[in-house]
Amino acid sequence: MAQGTFGTAINCIDGRAQEPVAAWVRDNAQVDYVDTVTIPGADYALTHMTPDRMAQMRDMVAVSVNAHGSQIIAIAGHFGCAAFDADRAQHEAAIRSAVSVVKGWGLPVRVVGLWVNEQWQIEPVE
Numbered sequence: 001m002a003q004g005t006f007g008t009a010i011n012c013i014d015g016r017a018q019e020p021v022a023a024w025v026r027d028n029a030q031v032d033y034v035d036t037v038t039i040p041g042a043d044y045a046l047t048h049m050t051p052d053r054m055a056q057m058r059d060m061v062a063v064s065v066n067a068h069g070s071q072i073i074a075i076a077g078h079f080g081c082a083a084f085d086a087d088r089a090q091h092e093a094a095i096r097s098a099v100s101v102v103k104g105w106g107l108p109v110r111v112v113g114l115w116v117n118e119q120w121q122i123e124p125v126e
């Protein structure tokens with residue numbers, strides 16, 4: 001087991017969204033490090049990918065949970081997303097659906113959804 005405590009983020013590839021999400025997970029889950037799996041438009045992608053791709057995503061996240069003992073998975077959607085050009089309500093709906101998908105993976109951890117707003121601040125969705 002790696003030293004330190006870990007959380008996990010499933011986030012967009014967008015560089016602007018990385019640090020706010022990591023900081024929120026560190027502060028709210030009281031962990032030292034945040035492992036991050038990225039995919040463009042993560043909130044949308046998690047509900048629109050093939051079963052094979054979904055299995056790969058789950059495998060990547062499972063490394064964080066199983067090898068690092070992560071206790072939380074945060075799924076983020078963000079303002080100004082190039083991969084999912086949608087309004088806030090559509091992002092929030094996608095984040096809720098993505099949380100439901102990840103809860104279905106059966107990993108023994110808390111799953112939360114986060115919205116990164118136009119000020120690059122975090123607003124929990126679920």
Ligand SMILES: [Zn+2]
Nearest residue numbers: 012014081082
């Ligand atoms: Zn994005």
